[in-house]
Amino acid sequence: MRVPRGVPAPRRRIELVEAWMAVVFDTAALARHERADALAAVASETVAAADVRFADRGRAHGRMEAWLFGPVEVLRTETTGLDVLRTPKHVRTTPAGLFSVTRQIGGTRIHEHFGIQEVLAPGDCGAIDHDNPFVSVMRGASISVSLRMSVDELELPGDIVRSAALSLRGSPLCPLVSSFMVDLVARADRIENDPGAADLGRAGVDMVRALVLSAAGAEPVEGIGAGLPAPLLLRQMETYLRLNLRRRDLTAAEVAAAHHISVRRMYRLWADQGLSMQQWIIGERLELTRRMLADPRHAERTIGWIARASGFRDASHFTRRFRAAYGVGPSEWRAEARGAGGSVS
Template sequence: MAVVFDTGSLARHERADAMATATAEEVAGADVRFTDPRAVHGRFEEWIFGPVRLLRAELSGLEVVRTSGHIRASPAGILSIARQSDGVRVHEHFGVQEVLTSGLCGALDTDTPFVSVTRGPSISVSLRISLDELGLPGGSVRAAALGLRHSPLHPMVSAFIADLVGRADEIESDSGATDIGGMCADLIRALVFSAAGGLAADGCGAALPGPLLLGQIESYLRSHLGCLDLTAAEVAAVHNISERQLYRLWADAGRSMRQWVIAERLELARRILSDPQHAGRTIGWVARTAGFRDASHFTRRFRAVYGVGPREWRVVTGATARGAGAE
């Protein structure tokens, strides 16, 4: 992580001018006005992942106006997908006003006039990439900006950005950081394509790069391991793809979704059994909580993977209690 700018290191009387300059530079030129010039504070942090820049902006109330004159003087050619993390931002772009609250994303083409207003403290996280790098057809960014939150991919992208900034320091230093940047570019491209109405008829999820979509599916499955009625049809529908595409995605990765789910459920059960807080729970309860309908079937599966049954595992880990259920 690099701290691009922080008013915390400046004297109070210097902050407004410095903040205005730093904010204008982030969008390649703009007029900046503050809600309360006497209480200005701000911090910009950035991470670089190949072609993509991740920027976290923590700001006090302000108004940013980028005009046609700014654009002529300093074109930028940058598309930003910004997720509002805290506070409220009112954004006017392409003649349409949007109110962005926590969890909502907005698209910003820096070479199109815009007005962005926050009346109080605000935190946003944006993925920024060159329009040349994206190679999108003309007009698609405008169409996407007017309907970004209506895309079925919007919740997925919002969650991805939130997760990415939480792990950004670790990822930036990893050897795969450039590949992550490429995946971010594919995700932005897919979101714009979706919001602009250009997705294939067989489902918006198909526009995502396979590894990213598979990662989203794995996250969904992990959060639903205890659901006894979880079906492939439900998983496919949630991710806007067909069941055929779902199975092909796993096959292309050389894995079986069914076997992956069983392994994850067994691992969940192992953690529960190792937790002293659940020492009094029956084996049947553990099985159901981990997504197994039948305790006997669960016990056989558990023994095949870990070499001992669930009760023995509790003894090995010390997570036993009087009254613990039998297998």
């Protein structure tokens, strides 16, 4: 039975029940004295790691359904009287690499993220960057649906993602994504195994990316760089990015500020040339790793070390990217390069 990312494997009497193609966790299947601990374990691992508190442990209830659509995980969650606190320590020790958009269906949730508190009533949407601390407080019964995906799938800089998490409801695209989530959950059992399910998930990533860009789209005043010809600005940005290619903390705001233009203007420049700055960065990083893998000076370095040294977040994401770009995994490439005396091109 498939267990979605973030949901723990069965332990003791925690039961995961398969209903159609959805994996369901339901405290109703447990003895009353086991429900709070089981729900705390599932709620914590769903967000990577967190502290979980109950208004009344004796009345703890939770039910979770999960479906996979390619790169997107869809969740429907019911809980009662539950607080989830993901602290800075959790973020440091258990990074998640996840971004989620959630629509509140029933009940009210108080959510605090980046020092801003908001109340999500039925119909409201919110966003969570799981690699930043947050607190979600659910008093009484709460029902929500969520789209979860890897931050790397969004292919957007962290500062854009963080900005969007604070202003999601201000975007005119929010109702569209909200309706998509509700409609997808309503049909999930019937379409999860459809041949087009993975493409539907990828479309969901595109919709969330558009929502994030829209929500983070407040445009600063343009500086002196706005008057430079687009080709010159692009060449200057490429030079800057190559100099900072290995940095995982490089942000879009930094690149734009270094060239005296707004973030929106910067993205428009790349788009007008049919390019994506994030894809360009990934391509350059992949070429860097390919050279490092073939370099005898790095023969004792692990794949993970080379990936991180080249600016990738983790080895698994890097390996997927490398294979997609070159048709072989990094280990095979390294072996071929060694066999050819480091001359593979």
